[in-house]
Amino acid sequence: MNLPDIIANDLEAIRSRKPLIHSITNLVVMNETANAILCLGALPVMAHAKEEVEEMVGWAGALVLNVGTLEPDWIEAMEMAGKRANERGIPVILDPVGAGATRFRTESCKRLMESVKVSIVRGNAAEVATLAGLSAEIRGVESMSAADGAGMIAGEFASKTGITAAITGAVDVVCDGKRTALISNGHAMMGKVVGTGCISNTIVGSFAAVNDDPFLAAVGGLTTFGIAGETAAKAAPEKPGTFHVELYNALYAVRPADIRANAKVEIQGL
Amino acid sequence: MNLPDIIANDLEAIRSRKPLIHSITNLVVMNETANAILCLGALPVMAHAKEEVEEMVGWAGALVLNVGTLEPDWIEAMEMAGKRANERGIPVILDPVGAGATRFRTESCKRLMESVKVSIVRGNAAEVATLAGLSAEIRGVESMSAADGAGMIAGEFASKTGITAAITGAVDVVCDGKRTALISNGHAMMGKVVGTGCISNTIVGSFAAVNDDPFLAAVGGLTTFGIAGETAAKAAPEKPGTFHVELYNALYAVRPADIRANAKVEIQGL
Amino acid sequence: MNLPDIIANDLEAIRSRKPLIHSITNLVVMNETANAILCLGALPVMAHAKEEVEEMVGWAGALVLNVGTLEPDWIEAMEMAGKRANERGIPVILDPVGAGATRFRTESCKRLMESVKVSIVRGNAAEVATLAGLSAEIRGVESMSAADGAGMIAGEFASKTGITAAITGAVDVVCDGKRTALISNGHAMMGKVVGTGCISNTIVGSFAAVNDDPFLAAVGGLTTFGIAGETAAKAAPEKPGTFHVELYNALYAVRPADIRANAKVEIQGL
Numbered sequence: 001m002n003l004p005d006i007i008a009n010d011l012e013a014i015r016s017r018k019p020l021i022h023s024i025t026n027l028v029v030m031n032e033t034a035n036a037i038l039c040l041g042a043l044p045v046m047a048h049a050k051e052e053v054e055e056m057v058g059w060a061g062a063l064v065l066n067v068g069t070l071e072p073d074w075i076e077a078m079e080m081a082g083k084r085a086n087e088r089g090i091p092v093i094l095d096p097v098g099a100g101a102t103r104f105r106t107e108s109c110k111r112l113m114e115s116v117k118v119s120i121v122r123g124n125a126a127e128v129a130t131l132a133g134l135s136a137e138i139r140g141v142e143s144m145s146a147a148d149g150a151g152m153i154a155g156e157f158a159s160k161t162g163i164t165a166a167i168t169g170a171v172d173v174v175c176d177g178k179r180t181a182l183i184s185n186g187h188a189m190m191g192k193v194v195g196t197g198c199i200s201n202t203i204v205g206s207f208a209a210v211n212d213d214p215f216l217a218a219v220g221g222l223t224t225f226g227i228a229g230e231t232a233a234k235a236a237p238e239k240p241g242t243f244h245v246e247l248y249n250a251l252y253a254v255r256p257a258d259i260r261a262n263a264k265v266e267i268q269g270l
Numbered sequence: 271m272n273l274p275d276i277i278a279n280d281l282e283a284i285r286s287r288k289p290l291i292h293s294i295t296n297l298v299v300m301n302e303t304a305n306a307i308l309c310l311g312a313l314p315v316m317a318h319a320k321e322e323v324e325e326m327v328g329w330a331g332a333l334v335l336n337v338g339t340l341e342p343d344w345i346e347a348m349e350m351a352g353k354r355a356n357e358r359g360i361p362v363i364l365d366p367v368g369a370g371a372t373r374f375r376t377e378s379c380k381r382l383m384e385s386v387k388v389s390i391v392r393g394n395a396a397e398v399a400t401l402a403g404l405s406a407e408i409r410g411v412e413s414m415s416a417a418d419g420a421g422m423i424a425g426e427f428a429s430k431t432g433i434t435a436a437i438t439g440a441v442d443v444v445c446d447g448k449r450t451a452l453i454s455n456g457h458a459m460m461g462k463v464v465g466t467g468c469i470s471n472t473i474v475g476s477f478a479a480v481n482d483d484p485f486l487a488a489v490g491g492l493t494t495f496g497i498a499g500e501t502a503a504k505a506a507p508e509k510p511g512t513f514h515v516e517l518y519n520a521l522y523a524v525r526p527a528d529i530r531a532n533a534k535v536e537i538q539g540l
Numbered sequence: 541m542n543l544p545d546i547i548a549n550d551l552e553a554i555r556s557r558k559p560l561i562h563s564i565t566n567l568v569v570m571n572e573t574a575n576a577i578l579c580l581g582a583l584p585v586m587a588h589a590k591e592e593v594e595e596m597v598g599w600a601g602a603l604v605l606n607v608g609t610l611e612p613d614w615i616e617a618m619e620m621a622g623k624r625a626n627e628r629g630i631p632v633i634l635d636p637v638g639a640g641a642t643r644f645r646t647e648s649c650k651r652l653m654e655s656v657k658v659s660i661v662r663g664n665a666a667e668v669a670t671l672a673g674l675s676a677e678i679r680g681v682e683s684m685s686a687a688d689g690a691g692m693i694a695g696e697f698a699s700k701t702g703i704t705a706a707i708t709g710a711v712d713v714v715c716d717g718k719r720t721a722l723i724s725n726g727h728a729m730m731g732k733v734v735g736t737g738c739i740s741n742t743i744v745g746s747f748a749a750v751n752d753d754p755f756l757a758a759v760g761g762l763t764t765f766g767i768a769g770e771t772a773a774k775a776a777p778e779k780p781g782t783f784h785v786e787l788y789n790a791l792y793a794v795r796p797a798d799i800r801a802n803a804k805v806e807i808q809g810l
Contacts, residue, residue, distance in 0.1 A: 026586070027297055027567055027570050027586065028570040028571050028574055028586050029571060030297050030298045030339075031298050031299060031301065031302060031464060031465065031571065032571060034298055034464040034465075035463065035464045035510070035511075035514070038462065038463070038464055038510075039462070039510050039511070044464060045368070045371075046296070046297070046298050046338070046339050047339060047368070047372070048339060048341075049339075049340055049341045049342070049374060051342065051372075051374040052340075052372035052373070052374035052375065055371075055372040055373065055374070056371065056372050059371065068586070069570075069586050069587060069588060069589075070589055070592075071588075071589045072589070072591065098585070098587070101585075101595075101596065101599065102587070102591075102592035102595040102596050103592075103595065104589060104591040104592035104595070105592065192578065192579070192792065193575065193578075194571060194574040194575045194578055194584060195571065195574075238792070238793070239789040239792070239793075240575070240578075240579050240788050240789065240792050241575075241579070241784075241785040241786060241787065241788030241789040241792075242785055242786075242789060244511075244575070244785070244788070245511040245512055245514070245515055245785055246511060246512075247511065248510050248511030248514070249509040249510065249511040249512055252462065252508070252509070252510050252511075253508070253509075297567055300567050300568040300609075301568050301569060301571065301572060301734060301735065304568055304734040304735075305733065305734045305780070305781075305784070308732065308733075308734055308780075309732070309780050309781070314734065315638070315641075316566070316567070316568050316608070316609050317609060317638070317642070318609060318611075319609075319610055319611045319612070319644060321612065321642075321644040322610075322642035322643075322644035322645065325641075325642040325643065325644070326641060326642050329641065514781075515781040515782055515784070515785055516781060516782075517781065518780050518781030518784070519779040519780065519781040519782055522732065522778070522779070522780050522781075523778070523779075
C-alpha cells in the first residue's frame with residue numbers, strides 16, 4: 001500500500017471508530033482543538049484535574065499533551081495521565097509550545113519525556129531543537145534552507161530520544177530516526193491563526209489512535225491537516241477570520257479521495 | 271396562554287430585562303457560552319474565584335454551573351455561589367458534563383445537588399441516567415427509542431430528586447415529575463460543534479431568569495435554541511465552522527414570531 | 541506630523557517590528573485576544589505561571605493585564621510580571637474588567653496599580669470611575685452626555701493616578717491629565733461580541749510597544765480598532781457571529797491609508 005492510501009485508510013478508520021482523544025492542553029486553544037478533533041471525525045475530551053485524569057485516559061485512544069499556559073499542577077496531571085496511557089499502550093503526543101522561551105517550559109517538557117514514554121513530539125524547529133539540546137548550535141541552522149534545517153533537527157531529536165519528531169513549517173518534516181518525510185501540503189494562512197500548531201498536534205493524535213506506527217501517524221495527520229489548510233485558503237484568501245472558520249469546514253469535508261489526489265509527501269529511507 | 275406564547279413572551283422578557291447570567295463553567299466553552307448569552311439578549315459574566323463568587327451572584331438573575339474541566343477549588347466555588355443563589359431565590363442550573371465518565375465528575379455533581387437547591391439539570395441521556403442511579407440498568411434503555419429512553423430517564427431523575435430534568439438529543443425531553451415535554455426542534459449539525467450542550471444550558475438559564483417555573487424555562491430555552499439551530503443549519507448545511515458562526519447570528523435574530531411559528535413541542539400531563 | 545499620520549506610522553511599525561505582546565488575561569477571551577494581536581501584526585503570547593512570567597516578559601514589547609476571571613495566584617503572577625516589565629521599561633496596560641462589581645476585582649486592580657507602574661488603564665466608564673474613587677458620585681454622571689461623563693471620569697482618574705485613562709464607549713475618551721482625545725470611530729456591533737473591550741486593550745498594548753507616549757498609543761489603538769469595527773460592521777450588519785469573524789479580517793486588512801482617511805479623533809489640550 002502506498003503512503004496516500006495508508007493516510008486515506010487511517011482517515012476512514014478515524015471516522016468509523018471515532019476514538020476519544022484526551023487533551024490536556026493550554027487555555028488559549030481548548031475550544032479550537034476540540035472542534036478540530038470533532039470535525040475530523042474523532043471525539044474530543046478535555047480533563048486536567050489530578051482527581052480524574054487517570055480514569056479519563058482509560059476511555060481514550062490517544063493522549064495529547066500541550067505545555068502552553070502551563071502550571072505546576074498541570075504538569076503533574078500530565079505525568080499521571082501519561083503513565084496511565086503508557087500502561088494502556090495508547091500513544092502520547094507532546095506539543096512543546098514555547099520550549100526554549102522559558103526554563104519552566106523547557107524543563108517541563110524534559111520532565112514529561114523522562115517520566116512518560118512519548119510517541120511523537122510535534123513542534124516548530126526552535127522548540128524541537130531546544131529539546132534535542134541544539135540550542136547552542138541553532139544559529140547555524142539559519143543558514144540552511146528551512147527544510148534542511150528542520151530535517152537536521154528532527155533527525156538529531158529522533159536519534160537522541162527515540163521519539164518521532166514532527167516539525168511543522170513551510171515544509172513539514174517527520175523523522176523517526178530511520179525514515180524521514182517531507183510534507184509540502186499546507187498554506188501560509190495557517191500561520192495567521194493562533195493555535196494551528198496545537199490543532200495539528202491533535203490531528204496527529206487522532207491518526208495515532210488508529211495507526212500504531214508513530215511515523216505514519218504523524219505523516220498522516222500533518223498531510224491531512226495541510227490539505228485542509230489548502231482548501232480553507234482557497235475559500236478565504238487573505239482573510240484570517242474567515243480562514244479560521246473554513247479550516248473547520250475543510251477538516252469536516254476532507255475525503256480519502258482528496259488525500260489520494262493531493263498528498264505531497266516525499267519519503268527518504270522507507 | 272399556550273406554550274409557544276409563553277416562550278415568546280419569555281424571550282421578550284429576556285431582551286427587555288437583560289438579566290445577568292453568572293456562569294461557572296468549563297474552560298472549553300467560556301467564550302462560546304458567553305457569546306450565546308449575549309446574542310440571546312441577556313448579559314454574561316464569568317467568575318469562579320472563591321473570593322468573589324458570592325458577591326458576583328448577588329447581581330445575577332440565574333446561576334449556571336457546568337462541571338466540565340472541573341478542579342476541586344472550582345467545586346467549592348460552585349457550592350458557595352449556589353448557596354448564595356438559593357438565599358437570593360434565583361435559579362441554579364447544572365450541566366453534569368461527563369457525569370459517569372469519571373467518579374470525580376459524578377461525585378461532584380451529586381455533592382452539588384446535595385448542598386445546593388438546583389432547579390434544572392440539563393445533560394445528555396447518559397449523564398442524567400448516571401445521576402438518577404440508573405447506570406446499572408442503562409443497557410436496557412438502548413433497546414427503546416431514543417425519546418422513550420430519555421423520557422424514562424428524565425422521569426426517574428425528576429421523581430427521585432425533585433429537580434427538573436432536561437435531556438437533549440435528537441428529541442429533547444423535559445420532565446419535572448408531573449409534566450413531560452418532547453421538543454422536536456433542533457438539527458443534527460448542533461452535534462458537530464463542541465459546546466452546543468453547554469450553550470443550551472445557558473439559554474435555559476436565561477429563560478429561568480425570567481420564568482419562575484423551571485419546567486417552562488427549560489422547555490422555552492431548548493425550543494428557542496433548537497429553532498436557532500434550524501435557522502443556522504439552513505444557512506450552513508454540512509459546514510460545522512460556518513454553522514457555529516451562524517448559530518450566534520440565529521440566536522441574535524430569533525424573534526417571538528419565529529417561536530410561535532416554529533415551536534414543535536408536545537406536552538404530556540399539563 | 542498630524543495625529544492620523546502618527547497612528548498610521550505606528551501601525552506600520554507594529555507590522556515591521558512584530559513586538560511580542562505578553563498577556564495575562566481572563567479565561568473567556570484568551571483565544572480571541574491572541575488572534576486579534578496576530579491579525580494586527582504583532583505576536584501574542586499567554587503565560588501566567590509564577591514560574592515563568594518574569595522570564596517570558598523578558599521577550600515582550602508590552603505587558604497586558606486583565607482581571608476578568610481572576611484568582612489570587614494570577615494577581616501575584618501579574619505583579620511579578622509587572623515589576624519585571626517596569627525594570628525593562630516596557631509598557632504595562634491594565635484592563636480592570638468588572639472593577640466595582642466585586643471587592644476582589646476592585647482591590648486587585650488597586651493593588652496592581654500600587655505595586656506596578658501602569659502606563660494605561662483601558663476600561664468602561666464605570667470601571668474607571670471606580671478606580672478613580674468616583675463611585676459615590678457616579679449617579680451624577682448619568683445626567684451628562686456619555687462622552688462628557690467619560691471625559692470627566694478619565695480626567696479625574698488621570699490626574700489622581702498619573703496613569704493614562706482610556707474609556708471606551710459610543711465615543712472613546714483618552715486622557716493623560718494634560719491632553720484629552722475623543723474618538724468617534726467604532727460601531728455599535730462591537731458591543732454584541734464578548735471580549736471586544738479586552739481586544740481593544742491588546743490593540744492598545746500593541747501600539748504602546750512601538751510608541752513611548754501612552755496617550756498616543758491609546759489613541760492609536762482605539763482609533764485603529766474602531767476603524768476595523770466599522771469595516772466589519774459593513775460586511776456583517778446585524779449578525780454578531782459573522783461580525784466577530786469579520787473583525788479579525790478587518791484588523792488584518794486595515795492599512796495606514798485607511799487610518800489617514802477614516803480617523804475621527806478630536807484632541808483637546810495638545
